Amino acid sequence: MMSKFLKITLSSLVVVVGVLLSLISAVTFGQQYQSVLSDYPSTGQVLNLSVINDDRLARNALDIARQIVKEKGGIIIRRDLVVSNIDGSSEGYRYGFDGNLADAPAGALLEFAGTQIFSKENLALLASANPKSTLGLDRVQADSIAYLPSVELSARPIGMQLSNLVDISHNVRGTYRVIGLTSADFTNLVQQISQATSIPSGKMTSALSGAAETGAVFLTLLFGFLAITVVMIAALLTVNVYQSVRQLGMFLLLGLTKCHFLAKNWRFGIGIGVGLMALVGGMLWVRRDFPITMQTFVHLAQYATLYIVLLAGACLPAIVAVYLAKPVNAIRNRVSQRGMVLVLAALFALTSGVCVIGLRAMDGPLGEITKVQTLKKSWHEVEDHQILHRDGVGSNQVDGQTGLSDTRQREYFAWYESIEDKPGVSLINTTFHDVATLDNWRNSQVYENVPKKPFWYFSASANYLRSVGFPVADRDRALALDGVRVYYLPDTLSKDESETMSDWLAEDARRHVDSAIATRFTKNPRYEFRTYTPDISFFTWNEESPNNIHTKDPVIYLATAANMTYFENESLSAPGLQGSYIKLEASAKEKYTAKSYLAKYQIDDNEPQFIPVSNFLAGLHKTFTRLLELFGTAVALGAVIDMMLIVGLVQLYAKANAKRVAVLRLMGYPLVHIFRAPFAVVLGATILATLAGIPLGSDSIIAFMPILGLIQLALVFVVASRAATTHVSHLLKAN
Numbered sequence: 153m154m155s156k157f158l159k160i161t162l163s164s165l166v167v168v169v170g171v172l173l174s175l176i177s178a179v180t181f182g183q184q185y186q187s188v189l190s191d192y193p194s195t196g197q198v199l200n201l202s203v204i205n206d207d208r209l210a211r212n213a214l215d216i217a218r219q220i221v222k223e224k225g226g227i228i229i230r231r232d233l234v235v236s237n238i239d240g241s242s243e244g245y246r247y248g249f250d251g252n253l254a255d256a257p258a259g260a261l262l263e264f265a266g267t268q269i270f271s272k273e274n275l276a277l278l279a280s281a282n283p284k285s286t287l288g289l290d291r292v293q294a295d296s297i298a299y300l301p302s303v304e305l306s307a308r309p310i311g312m313q314l315s316n317l318v319d320i321s322h323n324v325r326g327t328y329r330v331i332g333l334t335s336a337d338f339t340n341l342v343q344q345i346s347q348a349t350s351i352p353s354g355k356m357t358s359a360l361s362g363a364a365e366t367g368a369v370f371l372t373l374l375f376g377f378l379a380i381t382v383v384m385i386a387a388l389l390t391v392n393v394y395q396s397v398r399q400l401g402m403f404l405l406l407g408l409t410k411c412h413f414l415a416k417n418w419r420f421g422i423g424i425g426v427g428l429m430a431l432v433g434g435m436l437w438v439r440r441d442f443p444i445t446m447q448t449f450v451h452l453a454q455y456a457t458l459y460i461v462l463l464a465g466a467c468l469p470a471i472v473a474v475y476l477a478k479p480v481n482a483i484r485n486r487v488s489q490r491g492m493v494l495v496l497a498a499l500f501a502l503t504s505g506v507c508v509i510g511l512r513a514m515d516g517p518l519g520e521i522t523k524v525q526t527l528k529k530s531w532h533e534v535e536d537h538q539i540l541h542r543d544g545v546g547s548n549q550v551d552g553q554t555g556l557s558d559t560r561q562r563e564y565f566a567w568y569e570s571i572e573d574k575p576g577v578s579l580i581n582t583t584f585h586d587v588a589t590l591d592n593w594r595n596s597q598v599y600e601n602v603p604k605k606p607f608w609y610f611s612a613s614a615n616y617l618r619s620v621g622f623p624v625a626d627r628d629r630a631l632a633l634d635g636v637r638v639y640y641l642p643d644t645l646s647k648d649e650s651e652t653m654s655d656w657l658a659e660d661a662r663r664h665v666d667s668a669i670a671t672r673f674t675k676n677p678r679y680e681f682r683t684y685t686p687d688i689s690f691f692t693w694n695e696e697s698p699n700n701i702h703t704k705d706p707v708i709y710l711a712t713a714a715n716m717t718y719f720e721n722e723s724l725s726a727p728g729l730q731g732s733y734i735k736l737e738a739s740a741k742e743k744y745t746a747k748s749y750l751a752k753y754q755i756d757d758n759e760p761q762f763i764p765v766s767n768f769l770a771g772l773h774k775t776f777t778r779l780l781e782l783f784g785t786a787v788a789l790g791a792v793i794d795m796m797l798i799v800g801l802v803q804l805y806a807k808a809n810a811k812r813v814a815v816l817r818l819m820g821y822p823l824v825h826i827f828r829a830p831f832a833v834v835l836g837a838t839i840l841a842t843l844a845g846i847p848l849g850s851d852s853i854i855a856f857m858p859i860l861g862l863i864q865l866a867l868v869f870v871v872a873s874r875a876a877t878t879h880v881s882h883l884l885k886a887n
Contacts (some may be wrong), residue, residue: 165385167426170459172378174434177455179371181439182306188264189245189307193229195259196331197338199345201324203355208666208718210324213345217328218250218314220341226332227251227260230314232321234307244308246290248317253279257332262309265442267301269309274298278311287311301441322725352596372509379506382466387797389470414474424463431459469498497833500797504837507791507860508844511852530701534691535766538736540727542761560758564724565669567744567753568734569713576740578616579711581723581733582693583609601655608692608706611720616735617708621688624710628682632712635672636680637661642705643683653707654681667718674717684708693730725758729765736762791860798867802830806875814883817876827872834864 199217204210221228228250234243249260253275262269274287281297288300288310302308318324330338339353346353435452442448571577586606594602614624614632632638639657641650658679665674686704694701711720724733736744741762743749750756805827806813816826824831838861845853 162385162388163426165381165388166424166463167430168381169378169385169462170426170428170431171434172374172381173455173459173462174431176371176374176378177431177435177451178304179306179374181435181451182303183371185264185303186307188262189269189309190231192231192247192262192270193260193329193331196227196229196329197333198357199228199328199330199342200356201328202326204325204349204351208664209349212348214318214324214328216344216348217330217341220337220344221251221330221333224333224337225252225255226330226337227253227256228314229260229329229331230317230326232317232326234310244310246310246312246317246320248312248314249275249278250314252332259331264301265439265447266445267442269300270311274300274311278313283313283316285312286316303439303441304437350596350598355596376506376510378462379509380503382462383503383506385463385466386469387800389467390473391800393470393473414471428456428459431455497801500794500801500833501837503794503797504841507794508841508853508857511845511856512848512850515850515852531765534693534735535764536738537765538738538741538762539729539732539765540725540734540760541763541767542727560755561722561725562669563753563755563758565713565716565721567750567755568724570753571740571744572613572713573615574740574744575615576737577613577744578619578735579611579613579733580616580693580735581611581720581726582706582730584692584694585609599656599659601652601659603653603656604649607653608690608703610690610706610708611711611733612708613711617710620690622684622690622708628680628710629712631680632710632715635676635714636678637673637715638680638682638710640682640684640708640710642686642707644686644705650683654679657681657707657709661717664717664719667721669716669718669721671714671716671721673715725760738764794860794864795867798830798834798864799871801833802827802868802871803875805830806872806879810879811883813876814879817880818883823869823872823876826876827868830868830872831865834861834868837861838864 201210201213204213217228230248232246232248234246247270256270256272256275260275261271268274270287277297278285278287282295284295285297286295287298288302288308289296290310290312300309300311312320330341333341342353342356345351345356432452435455436444436448439448568579572579584606585603585608590602590604590606593599614629617624628638637657639654641653645653661673661679662677665677667674689702689704690706692701692703692706713721720733723731726732745760745762747756750758750760813826817823838857842854842857842861845851845857
């Protein structure tokens with residue numbers, strides 16, 4: 153009969169199946185919710201301000217759009233992805249609303265699973281609330297004026313006034329939806345923005361495409377663990393049947409049926425009940441913010457049915473083995489061991505398939521880890537630089553139209569101006585203008601003069617340039633401190649290319665002189681151009697491609713506080729690896745980000761946080777390493793089950809062919825010949841799995857499956873050797 157340990161193990165696995173199905177239900181429901189949130193708003197007209205490269209022009213464009221939308225009684229909405237500050241994962245969406253929220257049109261409303269997410273009531277409440285108020289919880293509980301339903305393991309929605317969203321993101325550019333305007337009114341809106349920005353109307357009415365954030369990785373893991381658990385149940389029940397043949401014979405002698413035997417032997421009904429409770433309870437819990445509807449009951453019935461079907465499928469091999477056993481053989485403790493071998497071989501093949509799926513899923517995290525590792529090596533030379541990670545708005549009052557604070561930008565500018573020449577302080581920001589960008593400028597007539605070839609553009613301080621070995625003459629530095637824009641052009645440019653580049657640089661700077669922060673340059677624009685011979689390899693601060701991490705011939709702007717336009721002086725608070733401007737050494741960070749020093753420039757309340765470059769990359773590496781560990785665990789479990797099945801497969805094969813195994817071994821035949829069937833099953837599964845990696849394009853499968861196959865073949869050899877020795881011994885004793 154079934155041992156107590158086996159009963160507990162099987163009952164536990166049955167419960168695990170219920171829990172896994174509950175999690176799968178939760179993730180699936182969450183994906184549906186996230187899909188609805190990521191598609192909202194799906195009605196109205198698209199207004200894409202991302203095509204406006206100039207931030208100041210983008211702000212003017214948004215002002216025009218908001219004014220017209222309010223006059224015409226419509227609504228304008230923007231959706232931003234909420235990213236975790238810990239590991240960069242997606243947490244939900246922020247929606248910024250502006251316009252006639254007191255009487256929102258139907259296209260601005262959102263419903264899911266019978267529950268209103270954004271309704272006329274809560275949008276009207278948002279319109280009359282404090283500008284910092286939110287629908288749903290964002291960062292501060294006190295700001296939340298209405299609860300929005302959320303789903304575990306899924307995105308959460310947050311509604312707020314558009315000015316607040318722009319303030320939080322520090323970015324005006326994005327894709328907006330305009331709802332409630334007639335075609336004529338919207339066309340007029342776009343035309344006015346086009347006249348103000350010189351951007352063609354057609355470019356602003358096409359939405360940017362993007363990848364949806366889903367729980368596909370987690371769902372793949374759950375299905376993998378579910379498959380492994382079901383296979384484990386099937387394998388344990390099959391082995392139990394083999395061990396309980398004598399008891400089956402006793403049941404049949406007493407006149408009982410095979411059904412009685414199964415009912416008596418397989419007592420894990422409590423586990424099934426608990427598993428069902430876990431399944432139903434988990435599904436109801438994840439839907440706790442939503443009303444119970446007929447659709448909910450249908451989902452419960454579907455997953456409960458799937459639960460029973462999976463358990464029935466796990467029991468099926470063992471049930472078939474029991475019913476195929478002839479009563480006479482069972483009474484004599486004989487069972488169709490060849491049938492058992494076939495069952496175990498089939499389970500082995502299924503588990504190998506799970507390993508293949510798990511290895512295929514590992515390719516993504518492995519590729520990202522490789523990329524991050526390459527980046528870490530490439531970024532080694534700057535890993536100790538401290539860059540801005542995040543800061544707060546502090547007590548600065550934001551502009552009611554743009555949602556941005558000029559005061560905050562002035563404070564950052566004054567702070568940087570006080571330290572720009574100090575040891576350990578530098579400024580560097582890089583941009584690569586590729587062919588597509590230049591073609592866009594040329595076709596859209598953004599500039600009169602457009603460079604002919606792609607190039608790197610560096611904004612760099614004298615401290616930074618000198619630290620990398622680039623000579624900056626004292627005269628050039630003095631000119632820059634006096635407000636002159638000093639540019640260095642590589643002498644590899646032809647005369648024509650150099651003239652075009654100089655004209656573009658001057659034109660670009662002139663377009664940005666209308667700054668809220670007056671500098672010597674904005675008051676009196678002046679330019680100086682120098683040439684240099686490219687003999688230094690410059691680090692590009694490029695986090696996108698590890699193969700484009702150095703350049704020898706950038707166009708360099710010698711940046712000082714005195715010669716900045718608003719493009720630079722209003723970007724000093726930009727965070728991130730590639731977006732940040734200010735770079736500090738550890739000693740400079742300790743001195744110039746001390747609260748007492750920041751207080752001199754009223755940015756102590758912003759609490760700017762500078763962290764080493766290495767910390768950014770470590771966070772990325774940690775995220776993908778966690779994914780790899782999860783997939784690796786699933787593959788390892790599959791491999792362990794494979795090993796267990798191999799042991800059972802070889803032992804059953806040896807017992808089913810005991811006399812033949814012993815005789816052939818005594819005659820000196822090799823184990824590969826005697827146990828050719830188990831060897832063939834393992835070798836065939838390994839070859840098929842490895843070959844599957846070719847069309848799937850999976851390096852993990854191609855690399856790992858041959859290794860696993862060799863280990864499994866070695867295990868077959870060891871188990872076969874012991875089994876052959878045992879049966880030879882039994883044969884000799886019998887004679």
